[in-house]
Amino acid sequence: DFDLIKRWLKYCQANHHECRQSPNPTAFHLQVIDSQTRSLVVITPNDPYAALSYVWG
Numbered sequence: 001d002f003d004l005i006k007r008w009l010k011y012c013q014a015n016h017h018e019c020r021q022s023p024n025p026t027a028f029h030l031q032v033i034d035s036q037t038r039s040l041v042v043i044t045p046n047d048p049y050a051a052l053s054y055v056w057g
Helices: 004-015
Strands: 031-033 039-040
Touching: none
Parallel strands: none
Antiparallel strands: 031 039
């Protein structure tokens, strides 16, 4: 339910000081997998979050 997730994120940004902090532009180079294009992409300071998933197998 994406509407529920959006509400959680808005609440977090409005009520948690840690969630309102500006990203550190000198942070390490982080790559993630874009599940739509199935390619590696670099996270930038403008990306508000990344979802993590793991499946035991």
